[in-house]
Amino acid sequence: MKFLCDQMLGTLARWLRLLGYDTLFSKGETSDEELLELAKKEKRVLITRDKLMSHFARKEGLRLVKINSSNLEEQLFEVMEELKIELDRDLFLTRCSLCNGRIRKLSEEEKEKAYNQKLIPEGAHLSTNEFWLCERCGKYYWVGSHWKKIEEKIKELEERTHEKTKRISNPK
Numbered sequence: 001m002k003f004l005c006d007q008m009l010g011t012l013a014r015w016l017r018l019l020g021y022d023t024l025f026s027k028g029e030t031s032d033e034e035l036l037e038l039a040k041k042e043k044r045v046l047i048t049r050d051k052l053m054s055h056f057a058r059k060e061g062l063r064l065v066k067i068n069s070s071n072l073e074e075q076l077f078e079v080m081e082e083l084k085i086e087l088d089r090d091l092f093l094t095r096c097s098l099c100n101g102r103i104r105k106l107s108e109e110e111k112e113k114a115y116n117q118k119l120i121p122e123g124a125h126l127s128t129n130e131f132w133l134c135e136r137c138g139k140y141y142w143v144g145s146h147w148k149k150i151e152e153k154i155k156e157l158e159e160r161t162h163e164k165t166k167r168i169s170n171p172k
């Protein structure tokens, strides 16, 4: 499943990438017509907060998620619920949050080289032995405090999804 977010949803777009979804987002220079065209051409689910935009998307028969919340976790939840998708841990952190490129794990040799060239900070090298690289933009990733925070948020979201499912399947 591929996504296209409107310009109001940049943070959501970066999170969807971290969850492993191929996600593009409008940075503002794209017109509404161009955005609709792109969603249609690349068969992307359009994610928007804009009423007018969702109206046009419906008219065009595009797959659409209309976001109502301004809270990130709520927004992720809205996407998952609307499209009936579950978080897939195998996809988690396979895509670059900056450029949507693929992230791959570094080999021992590559790690050594990156470390010697000071592309990986010394502190990071001390705390973990696993590093990833975005093949498109060259950003390095490792599980630091930022990632731990992200994982916690994902877990929260999963628990909430789980509770919701329980409520649906066990009506009292």
Ligand SMILES: [Zn+2]
Binding pocket: 096, 097, 098, 099, 100, 101, 134, 135, 136, 137, 138, 139
């Ligand atoms: Zn990248």
